[in-house]
Amino acid sequence: MDQVLLQINDLHVAYGELRVLQGVSLQVKAGELVSLLGGNGSGKSTTQKTILGFVRPTSGQILFEGERLDTLSIPEIIRKGITMVPEGRRVFPFMAVRENLLLGAWVRRNERAELKHDLERVLELFPILRTRLNQLAGSMSGGEQQIVAMARALMMRPKLVLMDEPTMGLAPKLVDEVLELIQTVNRNGIAVLLVEQNARTALGFTDRAYVLERGRLVIEGPSKDLLTNERVRSAYLGELSQA
Amino acid sequence: MDIFLQLLLSGLLLGGVYGLLSLGLTLVFGVTRIVNFAHGEFVMLGMYLTYFLWQLGFDPYLAAPVVFFACFAVGVVTQHLLLRKTLTMPHLVQVFVTLGISVVMQAGAQLLFTSNFYFVRPSYGNAMVEIGNIRLPLTTIIAAVLALIGTALVHLFLKKTHTGAAIRATAQDPYAANVVGIEIKTVYAVTFGVGIGCAGLAGALLAPIYPVYPTVGLAYSLISFVVVVLGGLGSLPGALIGGLVVGLLETFSAYYISPEAKEATYFTIFIIVLLLRPAGLLGLRGSETMGANH
Ligand SMILES: Nc1ncnc2c1ncn2[C@@H]1O[C@H](COP(=O)(O)OP(=O)(O)O)[C@@H](O)[C@H]1O
Numbered sequence: 001m002d003q004v005l006l007q008i009n010d011l012h013v014a015y016g017e018l019r020v021l022q023g024v025s026l027q028v029k030a031g032e033l034v035s036l037l038g039g040n041g042s043g044k045s046t047t048q049k050t051i052l053g054f055v056r057p058t059s060g061q062i063l064f065e066g067e068r069l070d071t072l073s074i075p076e077i078i079r080k081g082i083t084m085v086p087e088g089r090r091v092f093p094f095m096a097v098r099e100n101l102l103l104g105a106w107v108r109r110n111e112r113a114e115l116k117h118d119l120e121r122v123l124e125l126f127p128i129l130r131t132r133l134n135q136l137a138g139s140m141s142g143g144e145q146q147i148v149a150m151a152r153a154l155m156m157r158p159k160l161v162l163m164d165e166p167t168m169g170l171a172p173k174l175v176d177e178v179l180e181l182i183q184t185v186n187r188n189g190i191a192v193l194l195v196e197q198n199a200r201t202a203l204g205f206t207d208r209a210y211v212l213e214r215g216r217l218v219i220e221g222p223s224k225d226l227l228t229n230e231r232v233r234s235a236y237l238g239e240l241s242q243a
Numbered sequence: 244m245d246i247f248l249q250l251l252l253s254g255l256l257l258g259g260v261y262g263l264l265s266l267g268l269t270l271v272f273g274v275t276r277i278v279n280f281a282h283g284e285f286v287m288l289g290m291y292l293t294y295f296l297w298q299l300g301f302d303p304y305l306a307a308p309v310v311f312f313a314c315f316a317v318g319v320v321t322q323h324l325l326l327r328k329t330l331t332m333p334h335l336v337q338v339f340v341t342l343g344i345s346v347v348m349q350a351g352a353q354l355l356f357t358s359n360f361y362f363v364r365p366s367y368g369n370a371m372v373e374i375g376n377i378r379l380p381l382t383t384i385i386a387a388v389l390a391l392i393g394t395a396l397v398h399l400f401l402k403k404t405h406t407g408a409a410i411r412a413t414a415q416d417p418y419a420a421n422v423v424g425i426e427i428k429t430v431y432a433v434t435f436g437v438g439i440g441c442a443g444l445a446g447a448l449l450a451p452i453y454p455v456y457p458t459v460g461l462a463y464s465l466i467s468f469v470v471v472v473l474g475g476l477g478s479l480p481g482a483l484i485g486g487l488v489v490g491l492l493e494t495f496s497a498y499y500i501s502p503e504a505k506e507a508t509y510f511t512i513f514i515i516v517l518l519l520r521p522a523g524l525l526g527l528r529g530s531e532t533m534g535a536n537h
C-alpha cells in the first residue's frame with residue numbers, strides 16, 4: 001500500500017491577479033487517509049478543484065499513478081479514478097436519491113449492467129440509503145444529504161475521493177457518523193484527501209496531514225505528530241502556546 | 244351555451260400550441276438563466292421554413308418534424324457562437340445579445356422575404372370539424388394535438404434520457420453537474436437547441452392558421468412571456484397551464500370584447516399576475532422544478 005497515487009509538485013494557481021496557491025507539493029498514497037488543514041481562504045478548496053480539473057494551474061504538475069492530470073478534462077480525470085464530495089454537499093435536490101447516485105457514474109452512464117452492481121455495492125456501504133432511494137434528496141436532512149453526496153462520489157469506483165468539509169454544519173452526533181463512514185470508505189481501500197475545519201477531529205483519525213497557510217504548505221507530517229506540534233496547537237487547536 | 248363551449252374548446256386548442264411555444268422559453272431560462280428575447284423570431288423562422296417546405300410540395304404537418312430539427316440545429320449553433328461566452332457575464336449582456344438576434348432576424352426576414360404576408364394553405368386548410376353544434380377548424384385541432392405530442396416528447400426526453408438527466412441536473416445545480424463530469428457547455432447548447440426547436444415547431448403548427456411576415460415574432464414573444472410569467476419562470480408544467488389560460492383568455496376576450504383586445508388582454512394579465520403573484524401560478528421555483536414535476 002505504499003504506492004504513490006497522487007503526486008502534486010510545486011503547484012501554482014491564480015484567479016486572475018489573485019495568487020491562491022503558491023508552490024504546493026503533496027502526496028497521497030494508495031489507500032491513505034490524508035487531511036488538508038488551514039484557515040478560511042487558505043486555498044484548500046482550490047487545491048481540490050485543481051486536482052479534479054476545475055481550475056487550471058499556472059504552473060506545477062499533478063500526477064495520478066504517474067500520469068499528468070493537469071491537461072485533462074473533468075470527465076477524463078474522473079475516469080482515471082478521482083471523484084469529489086464538494087463543499088456544501090451539492091446533491092441534486094429535486095432528484096430522487098437513486099438518480100443522484102446514478103449521476104455519480106455519469107461518465108460511465110452506458111455501462112448499465114455494471115451500474116447496477118455499483119449501486120448495490122454503494123448501498124452496502126451506506127445501508128441507510130437503501131430505503132430512501134425514491135426520496136427527493138432535497139427533502140433530506142443535512143447529514144443524510146452528506147451521505148448521498150459521499151455515496152454519489154463512490155459510484156465511479158474511485159481510487160481517490162476528495163472531500164471538502166463533509167462535516168460542516170452538522171450536529172455533533174452526525175459529525176461522528178459521517179466521520180465513521182469516511183473511515184468505512186477508507187477501509188475499502190479508497191484513498192481520501194479530506195479538508196476538515198475541525199483540526200482536532202481531522203488529526204485524530206487521518207494518517208497524515210498538511211497545513212496550508214495563504215497558499216503555501218507550512219507543516220506536514222503524520223497526523224499524530226501534528227497533534228503535538230506547537231504551531232498547530234496554537235493556531236489550529238485553540239490551545240495557548242506553552243512556550 | 245354552444246358559443247361558450249365553442250370558445251372554450253377553441254381557447255384550449257390554441258392554448259396547447261402556446262404551451263409548446265412557451266415550453267421552449269421556460270426551458271432555456273430554467274437551465275441557462277437566459278431570457279431569450281428572440282424567442283418569437285424563432286417561431287417566425289419555423290413559420291417561414293414551413294412555408295417554403297410547403298411550396299416545395301411538403302404537407303405542413305409532415306414538414307413540422309423537419310422544422311423542429313432544423314430549428315434545433317439553429318439553436319445549438321446560435322448558442323455556441325453567440326451566447327456561450329456570455330454565460331458568465333451580467334444578465335444585461337445576455338439581454339442585449341438576444342435582443343440583437345431578434346433585430347437581425349427581423350431585418351433578415353424583411354430583406355429576404357419582403358414584408359408581404361405569406362399563407363400556408365393546404366387543400367384541407369378550410370375544413371371544419373363538427374361536434375354537435377360546435378365547429379372547429381381542422382388545422383387548429385391538428386395543431387393542438389401535435390403540440391401536445393411535442394410537449395409530451397420533450398418531457399419524456401428530459402425524464403427518460405441521459406441527456407435529459409444532465410439537463411435537469413444542470414438546472415438544479417450546475418456546479419454539482421460539473422463535479423460528476425457532466426459537460427455543462429454541451430448541456431447549455433442542447434437545451435437552447437430544444438428550446439428553439441419548440442419555438443420552430445410551434446411556428447410550423449401555427450403556419451397553416453396564421454400568416455407569416457417578418458415581425459410576426461413580436462406577438463409570439465409577447466405571448467410566451469405572458470405565459471411564462473403566468474406559469475412561473477422556469478416551470479415546465481407552468482408553461483402548459485399558462486398556455487391554456489392565455490389561450491382561453493385570448494379567445495374569450497376576442498369574442499366578448501373585441502378581436503383587437505388581444506394585446507391589451509395580455510398586458511392586463513401580465514400586470515395583474517406581477518402584482519398579485521409575481522412568482523406565477525405555480526410559484527417561482529424556477530429551474531428547480533425541472534427535476535420535481537416530471
Ligand atoms: N472562483 C474564484 N474566483 C476568485 N477568487 C476565488 C475563487 N474561489 C476562491 N477564491 C479565493 O481564493 C482564495 C482561496 O479560496 P479557497 O480555496 O476556497 O479557500 P479555502 O477552501 O481554504 O477556504 C480565497 O481568497 C478566495 O476568496
Ligand SMILES: [Mg+2]
Binds near residue numbers: 044046087164
Ligand atoms: Mg473551502
